[in-house]
Amino acid sequence: MLLASLNPAAVAARADIVDAVRIDGAVLSRSDLVGAATSVAERVGGAYRIAILATPTATTVLAVTGCLIAGVPFVPVPADVGAAERAHILTDSGAQAWLGEKPAEPGGLPHVPVRLHARSWHRHPEPSPQSTAMVMYTSGTTGLPKGVLISRRAIAADIDALAAAWQWTAEDTLVHGLPLFHVHGLVLGLLGSLRVGNRFVHTGKPTAETYAAAGGTLYFGVPTVWSRVVADADAAAALSSARLLVSGSAPLPVPVFDRLAELTGHAPVERYGSTESLITISTRADGDRRPGWVGLPLAGVQTRLRREDGSVAPHDGETIGSLQVRTPTLFDGYLNRPEATAEAFEADGWYRTGDAAVIDEGGTHRIVGRESVDLIKSGGYRIGAGEVETVLLGHPGVAEVAVVGLPDEDLGQRIVAFVVGDAAPDELISFVAEQLSVHKRPREVRLVDALPRNAMGKVVKKELMTWG
Template identity: 60%
Template sequence: MFLTSLTSAHDLDRAVVVGDDALSRAELVDRAGRFAAGIPGDGPVAVHATPSLDTVVAITGAILAGVPVVPVPPDSGPAERGHVLRDSGATAWAGDRPEGVDLPLVVPGRAPVAPREIDPERTAMLLYTSGTTGAPKGAQLSGRAIAAGLDGLFEVWDWTPDDTVAHGLPLFHVHGLILGVLGSLRLGSRVVHTIKPQPARYAAAEASMYFGVPTVWNRIVEDPESARALGKARLLVSGSAPLPASLFERIAGLTGQAPVERYGMTETMITLSARAAGERRAGWVGLPVPGAETRLLPAEDGAGADARVPDDGETVGKLQVRGSMLFGGYLNRPDANDECWAGDGWFRTGDLAVRDADGFHRIVGRESTDLIKSGGYRIGSGEIEAVLLDHPSVAEVAVVGLPDPDLGQKIVAFVVGDGGDGQVLIDHVASQLSWHKRPREVRFVDALPRNPMGKVQKKLLLGT
């Protein structure tokens, strides 16, 4: 059981705070133990993962019982929710039961049960990915993998039991749930969930560490008073999406410290991060965390098995990772497992990256949709999008490569904005990146095509 600090002699008043509700560590252990006593059989248990103490209790209780837990997004529709419940084989439900869910509810017992001795290789959590195609896949994370991923972050972020972590992120993803809650429970630090990631709530938390995604950080810098209050913290962490360089600078200017950027996936936990005591560079997600390895393979097809791209900070390669924090495969998806594993423990992330001579990594896009081959160059669209999003006239953008008789593919930017001058945006990119990375065309649109999870569907733009 990887939540070792929960059952230690050490207690902490208001160890877990969610909105206006709080539990000490002893109270959490008691409630989680009683929840564990009410779990019928060996699960899995599906948890309606609202931002609440009930969610924290249910997930903690399932972990103490050694039963796999399946966090279910509270805003998931009937089709998605039905797929998750069928695919996971969930045998019980915790939380408010939406219409159409007929699983028995977990009814907590009168007395808590002691934590079970569990095989650390057993699946502790099933997290469903929100892929751009097909039904969500269940990533199986073992207790050992979760522990390894968290322990690596304790080291690189200088995270100690004296810290208070604050965030308002969803409790059904790696970022908000595993890092933001289970990390504190494993280490023995305090966690404050603000329900919503609003600037004033972050400021009121008076934490030493804050977690957020770029959207959250953008809202915080738009509230300078709240942003300056976060200057008392020792670490501001951004992840889950690229952080524009201009936003990086605004955070640093208002809080007095540059944010820490990191990279990870549901399947891999966090494998790359800037260090608390090291360099923090806008747009770069740092070095491998302890226990993780990376390699960059040539982006072109047909390269030899031992081929690698140079560590020059420019050459794009296919990012692969391995380490003790990786998941154990997708549930019921042997086809997906065959596709994602490259042998010898290496996982194909599907992301494109560059790495410099110091080992720093920068993510430049997705292999399936973001690799553009133009004029003999291999270009990741993600870095172009990041530069365009820094321009005040751009609200949203998607960059793709469209067929071109001369270049092979030409870089085209689809922009949602104020309908300004496309040449201005082309010149803006050319002033920030290499000349060959500038868009050859800018098309202004009213909206970008997105799937139900909000991800841009670039394949629909390729046909325009």
């Protein structure tokens, strides 16, 4: 059962939870959540597919929960999505209506409002675990966004595996300020809380101050958020009473990891996943936490590394390979894209993540980055951009950095570092050469005012590569 905490027996057992959800100034008790979401379910029951403008509001929470109760697949749509991309998502998904917040440009679809104070206690049968819970669209860095079909079974398996790894229970208060249209904020944060039964607090804009004031035991953040937290020593100290700090969606810079551990007393947990696979690898609450390493496969997850020639890459902590996974949390394909779905899998059923990684002797994983932009082939060497970025972030004159490989007639690709900071480029090149093999040094350092980032704080390296 996906929404295990939302059945009447669970509600009765935890009827004292008057603040099950806090978001955008609204507070929902467990009873409010069930009654209002069931009312939503009765309004959309039988629909083919529903679009939800995924703003961080109580309306969105009830829209999502109502769809899950009714067994109606929903499509979370970013509030700031461009007109062309929104039109593609609506057309491609076949959404019949907007539920919840009404967009300024509804694209010709009818709007079904969510009534915050309506209540229903009708019992809906639990949909099949194999049925689609949502269609989440990818960022579209290689063309139009693809709709990822995510089943109820996959979500339940992922949340249960993470709950075991992180010792996540109904006694926790989970805090984050992340978007509700990505896996991190929506599946882990909101749906995880609905399934586990913990209190859920959305801070709105994820600032150091709002995180410090939330009083949580379990915090989710992307590296940008944790960078803000460590820049405010008082706010960071307020998180010392938390149980677990989790970082994901992009690599956490080692200096931020170290500073977070110093100020809060908690070495953060790092994890890895994707829209297609959900979260598959994580450090554990009771395990070792090394900066730059994302831990071990979750329960039920298998991983393997392949060299370019298809052979098995050794688990020596150094050899870079293509990461593939086999897991019960996998998606059911790309909507309307059978060829893209087939290309994502090996002949034996393993999913090609598109990420490069290394695995050490103990099975701990380190993600090098996307093979398309983070694996640089220069002068016959395979170099992980992340390794070079980590060293550069250790220089006091570097605030932010992104390393890419740009075309080079001699080397194939030359290593270029885009740096936000005030250090001299020649000094940074020498700095890397002193700490890594000489062939890993940047051949060029470009000082920039800012790095292009998406809504989750990830650097958009495809855009950087057009600056060449």
